[in-house]
Amino acid sequence: MHIEAYLKEHEHKDMLRFLTCGSVDDGKSTLIGRMLYDSKMIFEDQLRAVESESKKYGTTGEKIDMALLVDGLQSEREQGITIDVAYRFFATDNRKFIIADTPGHEQYTRNMVTGASTADVAIILIDARKGILTQTRRHSFIVSLLGIEHVIVAINKMDLVDFSQERFESIKEAYAELANELKIKNCYPIPLSALEGDNVVDKSVNMPWYEGKTLLHLLDTMDISKEQKAESFRFPVQYVNRPNLDFRGFCGTIASGSVKVGDEITILPSGKSTKVKAIINAGDISEANRSAQTQEAYAPMAITLTTEDEIDISRGDMIVHTQNLPRVSNSLKVMLVWMDEAAMVCGKNYDIKRGSSVTNGKFEHINYKIDVNSYKREVVEELHLNDIASCKMLLSRPVAVDDYKNNRLTGSFIVIDRITNNTVGAGMVVSVSRRDEDKVQISPRTYTEEERALNLYIRENFPEWECKVI
Amino acid sequence: MLTQEKLTHLKQLEAESIYILREVAAEFSNPVMMYSIGKDSSVMLHLAMKAFAPAKLPFPLLHVDTLWKFKEMIEFRDKRAQELGFELVIHSNPDGVAMDISPFVHGSKIHTDVMKTEALKQALNQGGYDAIIGGARRDEEKSRAKERIFSFRDKGHRWDPKNQRPELWNIYNTSIAKGESVRVFPISNWTELDIWQYIYLENIQIPSLYLAKEREVVEMDGVKIMVDDERMPKELRASAKKEMVRFRTLGCYPLTGAINSTATTLPEIIKEMLLSTSSEREGRLIDKDQEGAMELKKIEGYF
Numbered sequence: 001m002h003i004e005a006y007l008k009e010h011e012h013k014d015m016l017r018f019l020t021c022g023s024v025d026d027g028k029s030t031l032i033g034r035m036l037y038d039s040k041m042i043f044e045d046q047l048r049a050v051e052s053e054s055k056k057y058g059t060t061g062e063k064i065d066m067a068l069l070v071d072g073l074q075s076e077r078e079q080g081i082t083i084d085v086a087y088r089f090f091a092t093d094n095r096k097f098i099i100a101d102t103p104g105h106e107q108y109t110r111n112m113v114t115g116a117s118t119a120d121v122a123i124i125l126i127d128a129r130k131g132i133l134t135q136t137r138r139h140s141f142i143v144s145l146l147g148i149e150h151v152i153v154a155i156n157k158m159d160l161v162d163f164s165q166e167r168f169e170s171i172k173e174a175y176a177e178l179a180n181e182l183k184i185k186n187c188y189p190i191p192l193s194a195l196e197g198d199n200v201v202d203k204s205v206n207m208p209w210y211e212g213k214t215l216l217h218l219l220d221t222m223d224i225s226k227e228q229k230a231e232s233f234r235f236p237v238q239y240v241n242r243p244n245l246d247f248r249g250f251c252g253t254i255a256s257g258s259v260k261v262g263d264e265i266t267i268l269p270s271g272k273s274t275k276v277k278a279i280i281n282a283g284d285i286s287e288a289n290r291s292a293q294t295q296e297a298y299a300p301m302a303i304t305l306t307t308e309d310e311i312d313i314s315r316g317d318m319i320v321h322t323q324n325l326p327r328v329s330n331s332l333k334v335m336l337v338w339m340d341e342a343a344m345v346c347g348k349n350y351d352i353k354r355g356s357s358v359t360n361g362k363f364e365h366i367n368y369k370i371d372v373n374s375y376k377r378e379v380v381e382e383l384h385l386n387d388i389a390s391c392k393m394l395l396s397r398p399v400a401v402d403d404y405k406n407n408r409l410t411g412s413f414i415v416i417d418r419i420t421n422n423t424v425g426a427g428m429v430v431s432v433s434r435r436d437e438d439k440v441q442i443s444p445r446t447y448t449e450e451e452r453a454l455n456l457y458i459r460e461n462f463p464e465w466e467c468k469v470i
Numbered sequence: 471m472l473t474q475e476k477l478t479h480l481k482q483l484e485a486e487s488i489y490i491l492r493e494v495a496a497e498f499s500n501p502v503m504m505y506s507i508g509k510d511s512s513v514m515l516h517l518a519m520k521a522f523a524p525a526k527l528p529f530p531l532l533h534v535d536t537l538w539k540f541k542e543m544i545e546f547r548d549k550r551a552q553e554l555g556f557e558l559v560i561h562s563n564p565d566g567v568a569m570d571i572s573p574f575v576h577g578s579k580i581h582t583d584v585m586k587t588e589a590l591k592q593a594l595n596q597g598g599y600d601a602i603i604g605g606a607r608r609d610e611e612k613s614r615a616k617e618r619i620f621s622f623r624d625k626g627h628r629w630d631p632k633n634q635r636p637e638l639w640n641i642y643n644t645s646i647a648k649g650e651s652v653r654v655f656p657i658s659n660w661t662e663l664d665i666w667q668y669i670y671l672e673n674i675q676i677p678s679l680y681l682a683k684e685r686e687v688v689e690m691d692g693v694k695i696m697v698d699d700e701r702m703p704k705e706l707r708a709s710a711k712k713e714m715v716r717f718r719t720l721g722c723y724p725l726t727g728a729i730n731s732t733a734t735t736l737p738e739i740i741k742e743m744l745l746s747t748s749s750e751r752e753g754r755l756i757d758k759d760q761e762g763a764m765e766l767k768k769i770e771g772y773f
Contacts, residue, residue, distance in 0.1 A: 003741040007670060015479035084634065086615040087608045089661045096479040098659055110636050117638040225476065238489070239496040243525030251521070253489045253640075282488050283481055285520040286672065287554075300477065302488035302521070315496050339636050353641055356496070414641045421645035423635045459648055466647050 013091065016224060017098040019115045019148070021139035022125030027156050031125065031194035032101055035216060036090055038201035084108075085115045092220050109142065109372065109386040110339040113426060116146035117412070120224045123152045123215075128161045128191070132174050138372045144182040145335060145388065145428070147408055150224060151179065153189040154215065159196050163206040181375075188222075190215055231299070233257035234326070234402065234410045235319040236355035241304060249280065249304035250313055252356065255409040257321075258298035259305070264322040267313050268400035273322050274309040316357030318400040318410070326402050326410065330395040331433035335404075336363070337388050340417065340424035344383035350424070352395060354413035360396040367391060383425075392433065404428035419468065480668055483660055487514075488521040489640060490619060490656040491603070495521075495528045497644035498601035498652070502559070502594075505531035507543040508720040509676050510605035513665055514657060516674045519554065529603075530557035534593055536585035537562055538573060538722035540698050546677045559597065563589035573724040574703050581722070591627055600646060603654045609661045619658050625649040666743060670736045680739065682716040682731040693727035718743075 022028035088099040100115030122143040172189040198204035201216045238252040282302040284292040352361040367390040368377040404411030415425030458467045551558040566584040573581040620642040686697040715728035733739045
């Protein structure tokens with residue numbers, strides 16, 4: 001094919017992000033290595049490097065250890081395990097793929113949650129010899145918690161069970177029950193051998209009884225577009241662009257829905273309304289045309305809006321259609337994943353970052369903690385690393401929110417410790433509490449001039465105290 | 471109801487990068503964007519122009535000049551600064567200048583340590599930047615694949631691979647204490663092919679070193695090095711011969727390998743890349759010093 005024609009065709013690719021879940025010995029790294037290798041994403045020099053490493057660290061004898069292509073960091077190569085979330089890329093003629101590769105052992109639940117948060121599809125690896133294990137239940141729970149609607153059940157190491165159809169069918173049935181329990185909508189079971197390459201890219205000659213798609217073919221063709229319901233327009237204001245007195249634009253990325261010039265809009269939480277005057281789609285801007293405008297824009301475009309009336313709009317506000325308002329509240333029921341060594345304590349103040357807004361907040365009450373293996377609920381007083389719990393969250397001021405199941409971007413948040421600045425938790429809005437009118441109970445403390453001066457003095461003279469800016 | 475096409479992968483990547491750049495401008499008081507003059511930097515600059523139009527860039531660009539860059543890179547840099555009107559900060563390590571550090575004499579490790587890693591630390595300390603935007607991509611090298619988009623650095627600019635902040639959805643934790651900083655990588659999720667396709671589609675200017683031309687090269691450790699000035703030792707220059715070559719990455723000329731090529735246009739480069747059997751970093755000598763070299767360099771503070 002002529003290169004220009006090729007480029008034309010490849011301009012229209014779309015993108016799919018998926019997550020792979022499995023434990024150290026499910027052959028996950030091998031599977032990813034195999035996909036990269038078979039889709040020709042591995043270059044010869046990388047392969048040569050891996051060949052020399054295979055001799056040093058490899059576990060596959062004479063064969064090239066595919067896992068070494070994938071297990072990045074030196075420290076973990078020495079331990080023979082993957083320790084963190086890694087992102088890989090490959091492309092076919094139809095799609096670009098982003099793989100979030102996460103470890104499967106229990107203490108790293110937070111990494112899996114991280115990888116799942118941006119994924120459209122999850123691949124759950126099951127060792128055909130072992131069937132559904134506790135970790136399969138754990139992975140599936142997290143996948144469903146994070147709202148991933150498509151799960152590929154990769155039943156791996158079929159070569160070690162003599163490519164038995166019976167074995168495949170029994171695991172498939174057992175998984176269907178689990179999926180049902182977790183309300184996972186779409187499951188796609190595939191029998192494969194990552195090590196030998198059966199049903200990864202090419203159809204397996206060892207399993208003629210399997211009539212479905214190979215893993216790569218499935219990834220390449222599956223429909224991940226949301227149901228065709230008209231999505232609500234949600235536009236979190238990220239940045240106010242004011243180069244001169246004549247221009248005041250509100251920048252951000254459309255989280256969902258679409259907007260047109262002239263639309264009636266409301267700014268939350270203030271509730272003030274106006275109309276869209278102009279829309280700049282950042283994507284249309286070029287060196288030759290730095291003031292390109294458009295009549296309409298939709299998710300996930302990065303745009304800049306101007307408004308008919310001069311009203312006060314700042315970072316952290318949300319712009320929505322006046323006829324389709326989300327709820328505004330400071331009292332939310334949430335699912336919280338705790339990600340820090342230090343326990344979550346009810347009543348302690350944290351920073352809650354949601355989209356572009358940061359609010360002071362606290363967890364008033366833990367409704368229950370959920371066991372990721374047995375799905376049993378438990379009453380607890382505090383949360384530890386990798387705990388997942390239903391909580392009541394109270395913010396210092398009301399914010400506009402959607403339920404996470406309806407909108408992943410406006411229904412999610414992270415929790416930041418105000419002393420260490422670490423990301424200590426991640427959460428999803430389940431519902432807005434009925435006590436919508438809750439009085440704001442925590443207000444950010446106001447400091448006197450003397451207190452500010454003291455703070456500055458400490459920061460400048462005792463940096464080792466790591467004093468926070470007030 | 472509007473008919474909404476799904477955005478193509480390049481448009482999705484573009485929107486994601488613009489979101490990240492705006493997040494930096496909104497959350498940090500003194501950000502800076504690293505400018506290395508290469509194709510990735512050119513794409514980042516283009517994205518930043520889009521993100522803040524019609525305004526100018528709300529942050530300066532920083533070039534750490536090792537004084538061993540290709541001459542053409544420096545000309546290109548100054549031309550772009552003038553055309554686009556961005557603020558450009560240039561820094562070279564004065565200690566290294568005083569010692570007359572040369573990759574030919576001192577080798578790639580010392581040159582990189584002094585003129586790149588150390589110079590970068592100096593520039594960052596002098597500027598007091600709290601966010602440093604870089605053009606690294608996750609597909610470049612294995613240790614990069616695990617790095618966050620907003621990557622925390624302690625007061626010594628060090629990266630701790632085992633203690634990274636979890637990064638979820640599109641919510642980036644930008645909280646830091648005084649003296650600490652964050653490295654931000656807006657094009658983390660782009661691959662080399664994405665970069666080239668985007669440059670082609672958006673007609674982005676890049677140095678012509680990427681295109682094949684007859685150039686004078688010598689062989690060093692099996693790598694073709696271009697004779698860019700007379701600082702290359704005479705005995706090496708003696709073996710120079712003209713070849714049709716181009717560069718897949720740009721850096722210090724004595725450390726950047728040329729490849730034989732006849733690709734004189736962008737589509738030809740992309741075609742060559744698609745048919746290539748070696749990865750982009752193969753031409754970079756610093757990665758070969760030792761296994762896990764890049765990981766060690768990152769822990770020490772190299773980008």
